[in-house]
Amino acid sequence: MTPVLTRGQALAHARQHYQLDAIDARVLLCAACGCTATDLIAHDEAPLAAQQAATFAQWCARRAAGEPVAYLVGGREFYGHWLHVSPQVLIPRPETELLIECALAAGLPADACVLDLGTGSGAVAISLALARPRWQVWAVEQSEAALALAQENAARLGANIRFVYSDWFAALPAGQTFHAIVANPPYVAEGDPHLSQGDVRFEPRRALVSGADGLDALRHIVQHAPRWLAAGGRLWLEHGFDQSEAVRALLADAGFVDVHSARDLAGIARISGGRLPT
Ligand SMILES: C[S@@+](CC[C@H](N)C(=O)[O-])C[C@H]1O[C@@H](n2cnc3c(N)ncnc32)[C@H](O)[C@@H]1O
Incomplete structure (x- = not known):
């Protein structure tokens, strides 16, 4: 220069x-x-x-x-909080803020126990814990590097969260139940052409890709969530722009009621959720 x-x-x-x-x-x-x-x-x-x-x-x-700006400067703002990020974690996306809004608007108990699956940088768990300091927020992650970064972000921002290194629900304590589970899991199909375009080329595959149709993680979470939810417990999942119908069908098949999708600012159904019967 x-x-x-x-x-x-x-x-x-x-x-x-x-x-x-x-x-x-x-x-x-x-x-x-x-x-x-x-x-x-x-x-x-x-x-x-x-x-x-x-x-x-x-x-x-x-x-x-081509390197993402967030990786160069080492951070990204999400839901009003500055989160440190590295190439070991997904860069938090604005559309994921809808997941926070769904959980905050649901009228959960004042001392609700809430689980964030695949926490990455900690974006979702931290935003929930800071918005509702009385909630008991748990966060699960299978990448050690991501978990360490999420813990650092939580400590720096003063968010009280119980972090668990786990393959989805596998390492959670038996008998633990939650009022709500939220997740932005990997949901891109293997071989999707978007994987070789833009910022996603630099993001961890584990955070993006989930089987031949992109639905492996979503299927696993929906299938196992009922065992970890209290009666009447809620589940919200972020998914791809063209996956809402498939995710609503998964939720209904797993016994969830009030199955619905929420649209982002662009009018795209990005979050689907449901409630266990009481
Ligand atoms: C799409 S990223 C979401 C990260 C963060 N929640 C966010 O919204 O910015 C998905 C996350 O799930 C994690 N993950 C993938 N497979 C997992 C598994 N089997 N168990 C727990 N976490 C997993 C990835 O490491 C990644 O951090």
Whole structure:
């Protein structure tokens, strides 16, 4: 990168030389300079220190080669919380916030026991625990690296969560039951062309792929959840844009009632859920 004098010039260089998206360039520059977006806009004439310019140039080149911005800066905001992320975890998606909203709006008991399956960075469990400090939130994960990162995020944000290293329900204490279970499991089909496009190329396969039709994890969770739910217990699952019908059928077959799907801001059914009979 040619020598850069000001923040404004650095941004222009990122757009012209690396063809970066304006928002990506701004996020990378804020992280390189340790400033907020507001500060960046108000002081675009401020000079970059040599180290800031070097970091920014390196990140621009890596972003131009496809690396996700969240992995470069080491974090992503989710439900108003800054979560650390690494290539060992899925980058939390805005549509997953709908899973939080479903659980918060359901009228669960004030001291509800809630389980997040496949917690990754801890995004869902942490958001629930911070929104409802009296809930007893549990989180399960099968990747040791992800579990460690989720624990670090929870400790830094002050979220009280019981973390369990487990293959879905396998390592949970026998006899434990939950008022609700939430999960954003892997749901992409093996060989799906989206796996070789964009940011997902850099994300862990274990977080994305689940069998020939993408439904293996969803089938497993729906089939086993009734044993871990109290009577009247609730289950909400995130799934692919074209999987809502299949997931609703799985829920009904497993004995769930009030089976329904919730739509994201784009009008796509992204979450399906149901309730065990009382
Ligand atoms: C789509 S990611 C979701 C991560 C996070 N909940 C979120 O919404 O950002 C799915 C997560 O499930 C975890 N996972 C995959 N198979 C698992 C299993 N058998 N048991 C527990 N967790 C599993 C993956 O490691 C990954 O972190």
